[in-house]
Every structure is written in structure tokens, then in C-alpha cells.
Amino acid sequence: MTDAPDVGELTPPNRTLMGPGPSDVHPRVLRAMSTPLVGHLDPSFIEIMQEVQDLMRYTFRTDNKWTIPVSGTGSASMEAAIGNLVEPGDTMLVPTNGYFGGRMASMARRAGGEVVEVDAPWGEPLDPADVEDAFETHQPDVFGFVHAETSTGVKQPNVPELTAIAHSHDAYVVADCVTSLGGVELRVDDWDVDVAYSGPQKCLSCPPGASPLTLNDRAMDKVLSRETDPRSWYLDLSLLEGYWGEERAYHHTAPITNVYAIREALRLVAEEGIENRWARHLDVARSLKAGVEAMGLGLNPEPDAWLPSLNAVRVPDGVDDGAAIDYLLEHYDLEIAGGLGDLAGDVFRIGCMGHSAREANVCYLVPALGEALEAQGADVDVDAGLAAMRAEMAE
Numbered sequence: 335m336t337d338a339p340d341v342g343e344l345t346p347p348n349r350t351l352m353g354p355g356p357s358d359v360h361p362r363v364l365r366a367m368s369t370p371l372v373g374h375l376d377p378s379f380i381e382i383m384q385e386v387q388d389l390m391r392y393t394f395r396t397d398n399k400w401t402i403p404v405s406g407t408g409s410a411s412m413e414a415a416i417g418n419l420v421e422p423g424d425t426m427l428v429p430t431n432g433y434f435g436g437r438m439a440s441m442a443r444r445a446g447g448e449v450v451e452v453d454a455p456w457g458e459p460l461d462p463a464d465v466e467d468a469f470e471t472h473q474p475d476v477f478g479f480v481h482a483e484t485s486t487g488v489k490q491p492n493v494p495e496l497t498a499i500a501h502s503h504d505a506y507v508v509a510d511c512v513t514s515l516g517g518v519e520l521r522v523d524d525w526d527v528d529v530a531y532s533g534p535q536k537c538l539s540c541p542p543g544a545s546p547l548t549l550n551d552r553a554m555d556k557v558l559s560r561e562t563d564p565r566s567w568y569l570d571l572s573l574l575e576g577y578w579g580e581e582r583a584y585h586h587t588a589p590i591t592n593v594y595a596i597r598e599a600l601r602l603v604a605e606e607g608i609e610n611r612w613a614r615h616l617d618v619a620r621s622l623k624a625g626v627e628a629m630g631l632g633l634n635p636e637p638d639a640w641l642p643s644l645n646a647v648r649v650p651d652g653v654d655d656g657a658a659i660d661y662l663l664e665h666y667d668l669e670i671a672g673g674l675g676d677l678a679g680d681v682f683r684i685g686c687m688g689h690s691a692r693e694a695n696v697c698y699l700v701p702a703l704g705e706a707l708e709a710q711g712a713d714v715d716v717d718a719g720l721a722a723m724r725a726e727m728a729e
């Protein structure tokens with residue numbers, strides 16, 4: 335047998351996280367995570383569950399009773415949404431304009447659904463007219479779209495228009511709100527979204543582990559009247575209802591520490607006020623955008639599809655994106671990311687999420703990015719970038 339490995343104390347580098355997630359965690363959330371464990375059926379924990387659900391409803395802007403943290407990362411709440419709502423034989427309409435629409439398709443197929451697509455290029459939002467056409471052609475039972483596409487930095491505008499199209503065809507709407515919840519305007523009830531899911535480590539600035547999910551009664555009725563059980567036992571909402579609903583009976587052990595964490599993260603949202611929080615993300619991202627644009631870099635999406643929480647900045651000609659990303663990590667302990675899929679090599683993805691959405695972070699990032707590009711001989715005007723960034727901050 336091997337000897338005991340000689341593993342040193344855990345000393346991760348102290349990064350500034352401005353990539354596509356995770357974002358910097360608020361110190362209060364880290365503190366909440368170091369508080370003592372209680373049992374998952376402890377009366378004190380039942381109270382905490384209630385508080386988390388109330389805070390989550392506030393953040394989603396919904397009165398949905400079925401609002402819970404799903405154990406796992408954003409993909410777990412995503413699979414809980416799709417795996418429960420889509421029944422074998424159902425048709426789900428998904429978008430092709432980014433990485434996460436593709437993941438929706440995989441999950442719908444695994445649930446036994448048939449997948450049909452509505453097309454838009456990577457870097458552009460869906461056009462409601464195309465969604466209408468797809469409904470006419472395929473009559474899907476479920477329509478999924480990505481509100482904030484982290485792979486392309488695109489925010490889907492006209493959400494109420496999309497949900498109205500789906501509902502006029504008696505379909506259910508599932509919205510991926512992983513990179514919008516708590517950072518970008520999102521109104522689940524007013525916009526008539528049937529099912530919305532999110533993750534903790536984007537605009538909520540909480541470590542991954544417990545992921546927000548909300549379903550309205552109409553969607554939950556479909557889930558509870560399924561003819562066949564969903565394929566996942568762990569994510570079966572009819573069973574999770576026993577724990578998160580009135581009964582509070584054991585299904586699986588809740589990730590207690592992650593529930594503490596999201597409680598504190600959501601408490602920070604409530605303290606700030608959800609609308610103030612949306613405004614802060616917008617203001618800080620505007621300074622970032624002004625800075626990079628004045629430096630000579632372009633943002634990839636059209637202005638009406640710009641996603642403040644994830645800025646897709648075009649890589650200048652002749653620059654190796656990977657080398658610039660490595661430069662920032664090495665010299666500044668600063669994390670940003672490159673493009674995915676159709677945009678690989680074409681954009682930097684710069685997050686402006688939650689606790690990372692601060693002016694101080696933008697002041698740190700803009701000159702550092704400029705330096706990383708200049709190190710490769712790119713023609714950028716860092717001084718102009720800084721001046722525009724400061725002017726925007728003074729607005």
C-alpha cells in the first residue's frame with residue numbers, strides 16, 4: 335500500500351474572480367459557512383429553510399410556492415427543471431445561440447423528450463418571430479431559453495413577448511437564469527415564466543452547492559401528474575416536495591453549509607434591495623464597457639443584447655487570447671475567460687457579478703487587461719480607457 339501522502343496545508347491563491355463564474359464570494363457568506371452544523375431536520379434548520387425560500391422568492395420576483403434550493407450546482411437545478419417537466423414523448427424547443435441551449439437539449443433528450451430548435455447565431459439573441467415560426471412548425475410542449483447566455487454575453491431581450499408566444503400555444507416556459515438572478519432585471523411572475531432555475535456562484539456570489547429553482551402551480555401540476563417517474567430519483571420534485579413542502583420529511587441530506595451560504599447571499603440581496611442590485615450591476619458594467627471600448631476594444635453583442643453580468647469583449651487582431659488570460663492570472667491574480675464554441679478565440683468573457691461587480695474591481699481590471707494586450711504588441715490606448723472608465727464612474 336502507498337504511504338500517507340505528504341499533502342501540505344490548503345493555501346489557494348487569492349484571486350480576483352471576473353470570469354464567467356464563480357465570482358468573488360462576499361466575506362459574510364464565507365463566515366456563514368464556518369458556523370456549526372445542525373441536522374437537516376433540526377427545528378432550527380426548518381426555520382432556515384423557510385427563510386431561504388422566502389428570500390429566494392423575493393430575488394426571483396415571484397410568489398411561487400415551489401421555490402427551493404436544489405442540492406448541486408446550476409446544472410442540478412437545470413436538470414431538475416427539465417427532467418421533471420419534460421416527459422417521454424414531449425417535445426422541447428431549445429435555442430442554438432449558445433453553449434447552454436445545447437445543454438438544455440441534452441437534458442431534454444435524456445428525459446425522453448424530442449428536441450426541436452430555434453436558431454440564432456452565437457452572440458445574438460433569439461428573434462421572437464423565429465420563436466413564433468418554430469411554434470407553428472413544431473408545436474412544442476416545452477420552450478426553453480437562456481435569459482443570460484454566459485457563453486456569449488448575450489441577454490435575451492423581450493422575455494414577456496417570448497412567454498406570450500409559448501402560452502398562446504399552451505406550452506410551458508423554462509428560463510435559464512443562472513447568470514441573471516440577482517444581477518440583471520428578472521421578473522418571474524410579471525414576465526410569466528413558468529419555471530426558472532439559477533446557480534449560486536454567478537450574480538449571487540455564493541460558492542456552488544445549492545441552486546435556486548422556482549416553478550409556478552401550472553408547471554408543478556404537470557410535474558405532479560406525470561405518468562412515469564422522472565429518470566432521476568435524486569432530482570424528483572415530487573419526492574423533494576416532501577422535504578421542502580409542508581411535510582419536511584427526509585429525502586436526502588440537505589447540503590447544510592451551502593444552505594447557510596445561500597441564505598447569507600440572499601440576505602445580502604434583500605439588504606441591498608433587488609432593484610438597487612440590478613442598478614449596481616448595470617452601473618459597474620457600464621464603467622467596464624466604457625473603459626474597454628475607449629481602449630479600442632469592441633463588445634461583441636449588439637447594445638440591446640448586452641449582458642452587464644458577462645461582458646464578451648472582442649479579442650484584438652493578432653492577440654492570443656489564452657496568453658492574455660494567462661498573463662492576467664500570473665501577474666495580477668485576476669481571472670477572466672476566453673470564448674466557447676463558435677466564439678472560441680474571438681472574445682474574452684469578463685464577468686461583473688455579485689461581489690465582483692464593484693468599481694474597485696473594474697479599476698483593477700481595465701489597466702491590467704490593457705497591459706496584458708500591450709505585452710503582445712496590441713495597439714490599445716490604456717490611458718483613454720482609464721479616462722473613459724473614470725468619467726463613467728463619475729456620472
Ligand SMILES: *Cc1c(COP(=O)(O)O)cnc(C)c1O
Nearest residue numbers: 407408409434482484512513533
Ligand atoms: C454556469 C451556468 C450553468 C451551469 O451551472 P453550473 O453551476 O456550472 O452547473 C447553466 N447555465 C448558464 C447560463 C450558466 O452560466
